[in-house]
Amino acid sequence: MDGDTLYSIGELARRTGLTVKAVRFYSDRGIVTPAGRSPAGYRRYGPDAVARLDLVRTLRELGLDLRTIHKVADRELPLPEVAAAHAEALAVQIRVLRLRHAVLTAVAERRLTPEETDLMHRLAQLSEAERRRLVGDFLDAVFDGPGADPAFAGVRRSMTPELPDEPEAEQTRAWAEWAELALDPGFRSDLRRMTEDLAAERARGGSTVPGRDFAATVRDLVAPALAAGVDPASHHADPVVTALAAHYARVCGGPDDAGLRHRLLLRLESVNDPRRDRYLRLLAVINGWPAPESPAPVLDWSAEAVRVRLRLRCAGDGRRTTGR
Template identity: 75%
Template structure:
């Protein structure tokens, strides 16, 4: 083959794998112009046309539009510049598709109503700034806003979702569900009560010295009893209950009486609200953290044990 070789449109189609109709279309658009014409007036193309058509086919398969392709093959713009711009556009498209997939998956799994579907779609489309505002409003409602106690600064950071720039579908689904939960006034009230318990306890701790978190103490005391099959209402449970109520009494600098045990039961019920555990699990998915340990069995056992012993 030499540089003077010319191909008819049919020969060019066989060499490139494109149809005659497609090559004619590109030729009419000036993307691959004919080099000459035969005596009968048919278009003829040189060897450069083969390379141009190969490039055009590749760029089309990558999703570039014809005006852009023409600029590339005519060297009006460089291929790297076009590739970078197109890659950025595809990144946006991929993010949008992931969001749509996440919403549709959630709708299918949860059997959502049209109203719920619309809300999920809106939540999935929020910008980073809008997500931060929604989260900030939720945490302010729970912890007291600008007047929040200093002890809550770390807790608030640990409860803040950080959806990555290129989230996985399960992270988007988790964000949508978490955002819905954060809009629930009843859930906010549950966490607000828990924050008030913690604030009261912290005020005492500041004067008496640090103490272990009561939920951790209950877990350590109730866990073995639960594993041993001890009924929370049985006399065998009395020493276990006495151990963690004594710790709570010491934490609050109060006597271990019926009122303290009722307060502790209410405190543990707030911690054990299934929505709180669900929030933390969703948060772990969004932020890429390990799944949190569930305290539900130990807390259930402890609340039952306290309720039995405070009934009058």
């Protein structure tokens, strides 16, 4: 390019893709300065103005302010340092925007009230230390006592959320909902009762070590019958119920009688809590685990199958009593 070439504001605008108004604005601010004037007094710019305006446009699109851009263009500030500081500031803004997006999405999807929205927003804004305290308080409320035995450490770990340092919007949203659920006194109480029941069952069975998750065992025993469309009230379900009762008898260390089947029914109903199901789904999102399969269908089927047979047994006992 000819170093003696001078450009009008209009020519400079065409070469840089800026508007004439923008070029004039940057010129008035001293970011680009005229190399001379035309005979009629119009400003004329040298080739270096093209390069400066290209840099200005790039840095403006990246969000830098004019004062900083001016210093970078004049070599008063090193661009890498400016870029590093600006990138750090943008990272903070991105985290804030992700949080806002997560909360607003949750409000829309769950149709939250103003009070629920306020709570979710505050939970989403907790610091890392505050999150750790909340998780610890929740797990202590569930596991202190019977579940405090070291044998329950694995169960406790499997229920611990670990939000990453740079969570995705979905993880932030899941965390806020998880925290809301964890603060529910009723949910805490129900989970603690399940822990106590598990400890009591293991004690009756002669073991203090928690075995495989109860719902997972039920799923393995019941899933084939459910997939085959077996009616829980039909005689085809008898072997499945017998297998469920036998497993529960081994866990509890008692005979397969009416009392054990009543306890089995109560256990099935207590485990089949939609809040527990939701907890595990939120936990999977937060921790980046695969989405768990809902145990509700097999638990519903199992509870109904046991319930039907208990009613039949009660009816049979009633008829025998009347006969005597």
